[in-house]
Amino acid sequence: MVQNYQTEAPGLTLSTAMQEAARCLLCEDAPCSKACPAHTDPARFIRSLRFRNVKGAAEVIRENNALGAVCARVCPTERYCELACPRGQIDQPIRIGDLQRYITDMETKLGMEILKPGKDTGKRVAIIGAGPAGLQAATTLRQQGIGVTIFEAQAKAGGYLTYGIPEYRLPQVIIDHEVDRIVKLCVDLRCGVRVGQDVSWDHLKAIYDAILVTVGCQAAKELQQLANNVCTESAISFLARVKSGQLTAADLPSEVLVIGGGDVAMDVATTLKRLGVPHVTDVAYEEFSEFRASKTELAGTRQTGVTLIDGYKPVAAHQNRVTFRHRKMAAELTITADKIIYAVGQKMDLTGLVVDLQHNERILGAAKYHTADPRVFAAGDIVPGDQTVVFAVQKGKEAATEICRILLGGNEND
Structure with missing residues (x-):
């Protein structure tokens, strides 16, 4: 049967969400949370949901994952949190992705505003690329009070979320809501601007304290x-x-x-x-x-x-x-x-970017997303690791945390 390209599968209702949450074994060691690359912490948000604390559940998701509504739809949970779920040894794993979708849909429906910027530090970071890694990095940086400007070559933010994942899997309205939440943190998002063509690399290095490259593998x-x-x-x-x-x-x-x-x-x-x-x-x-x-x-x-x-x-x-x-x-x-x-x-295209990622690709993970230039960092699909949205979120968050450590001071293990 041919289904409409625009039609997303229906999500859980309040009744079915509560029934599914009630199946959770409330494991003390929370293997599902340990298995999530973005540390979205399913164990905690499921516990909150079981007590009908939807706002608390949404806060757990957002404190770890700025793209929680996106990941709820496109994350291959069968490889990560649901694979680790002990309930799967009894019958079926908890439908963690569906529960996360229910919670983030309610977050939008109720107009919750969970993400907040930190106190301004005077530091500024330029992010090249508004895909998942760049958007998560921008969120993490703003939560620490660092100013962020994102330069995106395409007309809209989202990267492959916007220009690749089909509408029936990930409606554009969901992406737009996620981007709006991040922009409200006072992120300066400049779409239709290509670094190396519309703005020079030297200009960025002159006015920003650090640069994070998250252009993805778009070729x-x-x-x-x-x-x-x-x-x-x-x-x-x-x-x-x-x-x-x-x-x-x-x-x-x-x-x-x-x-x-x-x-x-x-x-x-x-x-x-x-x-x-x-x-x-x-x-x-x-x-x-x-x-x-x-x-x-x-x-x-x-x-x-x-x-x-x-x-x-x-x-x-x-x-x-x-x-x-x-x-x-x-x-x-x-x-x-x-x-x-x-x-x-897919492969990376670094046209116009004066950064040697190929030389450093082998050591980027160990070097916490540094490149040969101490003020330039890289994250997302262009560094080693799985090329999934949830891993892009993880890499963006970790790269931003490392930039915060460098710019604001702190222990290397923080």
Whole structure:
């Protein structure tokens, strides 16, 4: 059944949220909280919810995660907090993501204003990139009284949240609410400004005490077999055009081939079906047992009727025809489609930025997000670690904490 691209699945009601919270075992050691990369602390917010203290639950989420409503929708909880939930050994893990969504939805509905800026310190930091890491870093810095200006090349903030994740998974209104909360902390958000083109690197270094680069991996990796092929498009380009309204159902052909086995590939394939494309086939290098896509994303893609073929890699292509060879068996298949969309990973694009991240990539984690320049830091997908929203939040928070330590003084272990 074709579902509308705009339609988000319904969330929990008060009754179902309380029933789910009541299933929590209230573990003393809280393994779910220990497993959350952003330290959103599910154990605490579930306890608050069980006492119907929704405001207290929302405060727990926001004190740790400025993008709590976003993560509630897109975090692969099955890999983190829900995987660690002991309730899963009895029947099913607590639906932590759904509970977090209920709480943050109520936060918005009731007009709660939880985030507050700290006392002004006179220090100023420039953040390049308004994706998840940059937005979380801005929040953490403002809570410590450090002035923040975010420079974003795109017309809107959010990075891949705004220009990549489909509307049915993450409505734009949710992203806008999250950004508004952060801007209200007196964050100076400047969209449509490209550092290195509209504002110089030297200018930033002259007026800011530190610079944090959080530009993300916004460029698509390409397959050599599909180079210069007019029938192909990257997943990044396709999802951005759909999300911004530049590409509609009327523009799409009846047969589309998707190449890739991660969450982005599943987003592309599911989006195509939701827009009404009758024949969508996804071919992945990975076999199902090693798929990089989350179980939720994979199940959703299957539910829409996408044909999934695993274990094949592309070996040749000519216009709209691609030949694949199985990784382990002596088998080949050739697929002809009106359009080919590849989702085989992303890479960084540091055009215009005078910062040597490649040289320092190996040590960034150990060096607490420093680069070779003592006043320049880096966080988000451009540093080692999982490329998920929740990890971007973690990296942004940790990088901001390190900047606070440097600018305001304090123990290295703080």
